[in-house]
Amino acid sequence: MNRRHLLGFLGAAVAMPAMAQDRQIRIGFFPGPYADQFKRAIQPMLEREGYRVTVTELSNAIQPNTAVMDGALDANIFQNRAFMETFNERNRGDLREMLRIPSAPLGLYSRNITALDGIRNGMRVAVPNDPANMGRALAFLASLNLITLDPSVPATRATQRNITGNPRNLQIVPLDAPQMPRALPDVDAAAILGNHVIAAGMLLSSAIALEDPAPEYQIIIVAREGAANAPWLRDLLAAYRSPAFKEFIANDPRSRGFSTPDYWR
Template structure:
């Protein structure tokens, strides 16, 4: 091959690479969210990276996790950001789906809030505590109460089976009030305390710093980006993972006091 032909081939290869980056194989990327802080984090530090790679990013809003998971399963959106791995596994088991998490995201912990009390000391007998009605998040709430010394829990290795019956000691006679998780902020005036998931607390205007106690959040309860299993290895899914792990995203989160108190994924270390 002559030098001129070699140079022409090199120029063509570079041009092809640039075109591929400017127009990825899947140019339209649809991401679903429920109320909470995850869309703001995505727009602040992930979406700009994806757009710079040539993606046309569209975000969609859903009222519940069930709706947005169903949308991913049906292919109506490509990914969603709203759930932890325990919830995702339970959803798959219950619905026969195969959604998978591809990367963890900064997640606000569940907290215990009150408008009637300024501390958790000396809890009155018969105090009412609103807790999530779904077993997975009920377990998280009960562990907060356990860590405060208010109750004792029966060991249970399966969070999807946890019920109020797993409370085996309740010396203060606390009355649990099970509610759909999103409703908890609305009943703060009606109960003594409410265990509220971080996303719903923030969406309702509460601050993590206002919580009287925060859960000790472990890895399975850190939220993830979920996609269909057959999409997990696609270039666009890998680009989402890379955008979350990028220095630009880390800087956007670390530079915003709003995210103080969030549980950060291991890749922030």
């Protein structure tokens, strides 16, 4: 979907009177658990507050950001800070992190291996091919002592060129992140983002190992810089911070294994 068509699809409300727009919230998602949690828990809270909520799921990971930049969406919920900062640098963006939310951690998955000691010499290990998530996956593999990375390179910037030690001679295979669950039969193991694990019908608990996401890798609510003081954003953040949403996450089988934000600890 090109930008012109995307704006045509999402931007019908732009011409509405300002007063009518004050009670509407347009949120974009990549299909997966964060959209599901929003629709089942957060959207009903906002609607009880009198908001008209529009949820749009976009299949390209760049579209939710371009739509917020263009004003076709008010906010999006699908990415981590590292991904947002990379987008801002490449697109002269003014997107801003508004709040961290419960996040599905990255994990190491395999069809045939059940423990780290099953990863043997020369095996193929897949990682996401986008820059931010490749660095995250490589840092995770390093935390498992499968590889070592150049310490002078920030984890969010690391690529295969920054691997300084590979004692098991692993073949690192970059793949499109959403397709990685389907690729498991073709590799020995894969470092897969948690939202893609859940979207594929897999369990987070089936991982060989799970990360404890660093702050830059936790999922965030993103809006434009100028929205920071908007009433709709205040109410959106309050819904995510609420005891009701904390209870929902704690008791929802689909959210089992999620890491929780600091303000709930």
